[in-house]
Every structure is written in C-alpha cells, then in structure tokens.
Amino acid sequence: SYELTQPPSVSVSPGQTASITCSGDKLGDKYVSWYQQRPGQSPVLLISQDTRRPSGIPERFSGSNSGNTATLTISGTQAMDEADYYCQAWGNGPNYVFGTGTKVTVL
Amino acid sequence: EVQLLESGGVLIQPGGSLRLSCAASGFTFSSYAMSWVRQAPGKGLEWVSYISVTGDTTHYADSVKGRFTISRDNSKNTLYLQMSNLRPDDTAVYYCAIAGYYENYAFDIWGQGTMVTVSS
Numbered sequence: 001s002y003e004l005t006q007p008p009s010v011s012v013s014p015g016q017t018a019s020i021t022c023s024g025d026k027l028g029d030k031y032v033s034w035y036q037q038r039p040g041q042s043p044v045l046l047i048s049q050d051t052r053r054p055s056g057i058p059e060r061f062s063g064s065n066s067g068n069t070a071t072l073t074i075s076g077t078q079a080m081d082e083a084d085y086y087c088q089a090w091g092n093g094p095n096y097v098f099g100t101g102t103k104v105t106v107l
Numbered sequence: 108e109v110q111l112l113e114s115g116g117v118l119i120q121p122g123g124s125l126r127l128s129c130a131a132s133g134f135t136f137s138s139y140a141m142s143w144v145r146q147a148p149g150k151g152l153e154w155v156s157y158i159s160v161t162g163d164t165t166h167y168a169d170s171v172k173g174r175f176t177i178s179r180d181n182s183k184n185t186l187y188l189q190m191s192n193l194r195p196d197d198t199a200v201y202y203c204a205i206a207g208y209y210e211n212y213a214f215d216i217w218g219q220g221t222m223v224t225v226s227s
Contacts, residue, residue, distance in 0.1 A: 049211060
C-alpha cells in the first residue's frame with residue numbers, strides 16, 4: 001500500500017520559516033493536499049492541488065510538490081500555527097492516504 | 108452555512124455493531140461524494156470509506172473492508188457508516204468529510220466528529 005512519511009516534529013521560532021516534508025514514491029505525479037489540526041478540533045484544509053490556498057487561508061502557508069517530496073512552508077510562523085499538520089495524496093482511484101503527521105512547535 | 112454533523116458514537120463491546128450518521132445541511136447533499144475519515148486517540152488521520160453521489164460506487168480501506176458499509180439517503184441529506192464486528196483498534200473519532208466542495212482533490216469540509224470506543 002502507498003505510504004506518506006512526515007517528520008514527527010518540527011520546531012520553529014516565532015517569525016521564522018517552518019518547512020514540513022511529505023515523502024512518497026513518485027509523489028510529484030499526484031496531487032497533494034495539506035491539513036492543519038489543532039488539539040480537539042477537526043482538520044482544516046490549508047493547501048489543495050499541491051499549491052492552491054483556499055479562501056481564508058493566510059498567505060504565509062504555501063506548498064510545493066516535485067519528485068518524491070511535497071513541502072508545506074509556513075513563513076513568518078506565529079504562535080497560533082502550533083498544531084499538527086498532515087499531507088494527503090490523491091492518485092488514481094479512491095485511495096486517500098494521509099501522511100504520518102507532523103507536530104509543529106513554536107518556541 | 109455548510110455543515111456536517113456526525114452522531115452515533117458510543118462505548119461498545121468488541122464484536123458489536125454500530126451505525127454512525129452524518130447529517131448534512133447548507134448545501135445540495137445529493138451533488139457531492141462523501142467520505143468517512145477516522146483518527147485513533149493520539150494518532151494520525153486514516154481514510155475509511157468513500158461513496159459516490161448516487162451511492163452506486165463505494166470504496167473501503169483494507170482495515171475495514173468486509174466489516175463496514177457506507178451508505179447515503181439523499182432524501183434525508185444523511186450519510187451513514189454501518190460498522191460490524193468491531194475491534195478495539197476501531198476506537199477513534201470518526202469524521203465525515205466532503206472532497207471537492209470548494210477545492211478539488213482535497214477534503215475541504217469536515218464535521219466535528221463522533222467518538223467510537225470499542226472496549227470490554
């Protein structure tokens with residue numbers, strides 16, 4: 001089965017840039033979406049189709065996808081960005097696999 | 108306002124059966140495929156099942172295939188997940204979600220979730 005691997009944790013200082021990677025075989029051939037989940041809350045879509053930012057999502061969130069790795073970048077990280085982040089790949093057929101998740105800590 | 112409201116989560120013994128519901132409002136339910144996604148305590152997200160607009164196409168994760176059945180009643184704007192032969196590792200918050208309401212290739216609308224605990 002297809003697997004997506006993320007680092008378990010990422011630490012970042014306020015105002016700095018955080019990068020979260022998502023690795024999978026030929027991931028660049030698939031669409032990747034990213035979700036933010038704060039404790040006790042439902043996931044929220046941050047990025048769709050590798051780079052699209054839905055209405056209402058701050059510009060500091062951006063995405064890229066190439067080769068075997070997709071990346072979510074948080075520029076100018078704020079304390080409110082402390083949360084869990086998940087990638088998801090959309091390939092052929094309804095196999096909506098999620099990544100392992102990354103906990104972002106804003107120090 | 109687009110809303111999904113899950114219900115039906117309870118504490119249930121291993122081997123038992125349970126039906127979850129997801130009530131949709133604020134949009135044309137019959138126009139969108141739906142999915143269930145779950146999250147075990149302290150763990151990541153896991154897609155569980157998908158159903159097409161008309162209900163004639165369904166898909167399941169290997170972990171639930173043969174035990175769970177997804178269905179929908181478009182006249183009642185409601186999505187269901189019939190769960191049988193439940194196991195302790197089915198313990199999770201179950202979310203219903205729409206893919207493609209605002210954004211293609213993404214789950215862009217989520218419910219608040221309902222907790223299922225499988226334990227003796």
